[in-house]
Amino acid sequence: MQIVVGIIALALYGAVTFYIGWCLKRWLQAVKVYRWPVVYWSILFFISFSPMLAMPLEVLSFLRPVGYYWMFFLQYGLLVCLGAQLVMLVPKLRNVKVVGSVSVALIAVLFVAGLYFAYTPTVRELTIEIEKEGEPLRIVMASDFHLGALSGKRHLARFVELSNEVNPDLVLLSGDIIDDDPKWYIDENMQEEMLQLKSTYGVYGALGNHEYYGGKMEEFLVEMEKSNVQMLIDETVLIHDLFYLTGREDLTNEDRLALSELKPEDLAKPWFVINHTPLDLPEMAKEKVDLMVFGHTHKGQLWPNKFITSLIYDLDYGHEMFDQMHAVVSSGFGFWGPPMRIGSQAELWVIDVQFKAPE
16 A cells, blocks of 8 residues: 555656646747757756655765755745746736746745745744743753754854853753754764853753654764753753753654653742644643743745644644643754745744742
């Protein structure tokens, strides 16, 4: 059954690639630069299937970035082609050269804008109040760095700079710190940047799904330890006798503990939780968590994917209260696949926690 589904998926993928190529060919013919059909189609299909070639064969890993960029053109090429086809239904606008040129220009603008929003992070500020005794606390939270071939040391340096500027008491990394394989983290010596992170009580992280995908979990954990990032894997710790911090396993691990099993005994102190995927939030709120931070959704990363993530997750972006629990979902500091963001932006959150003694 899985083989049949795979064949159908590949056939649909090939059909979409052909459709985009056909639309592009029509425009190239209209502007009289279309040449060598065999070469044209061979290059197009090689690029489109480069992600499949790079996955199983390490020697072809250099094709991975090519595949990532193609994912952008696949999505927006399809949307723009469909839009152009609709425009061409209007007799007065039926001009392949003009409509095609506008379409190509639109994709170029989206390409440049996407790069900008992916590599130019912004700072989201939030102040929350918790009905417990405590001293004001400033938390920097970020997720989904996907440190790898395209989200590298320079991008990590941007995070370190922005985080240090706000003098946080605590830095929380909500999963998908690397993009499958820690080799880029090691080869680019990203540890050097991560060690520059400053905070009063330390830097803590939780696992995401992509830490599992590369199959090099032990190597990743060693690198985080060298980088002074304390990974909490189904673990709750008391920080300076002030608050509890829990890092949950990612749901990729079906044997992860229930949140109730990680619950601290003394709930008079604040309880913060780092999680990756924002599912089952109403149920987790019943455990009396004060603040839980998430990532994973990327806010869809490329519009209009946001409409899909909003249907899947309890909260796919931003801040919302679930009972007495504050939930914050970040769109991520990095990106998965194409280094572009449309309708979202690379970001980190600065969460100022105020405490109010219960009446």
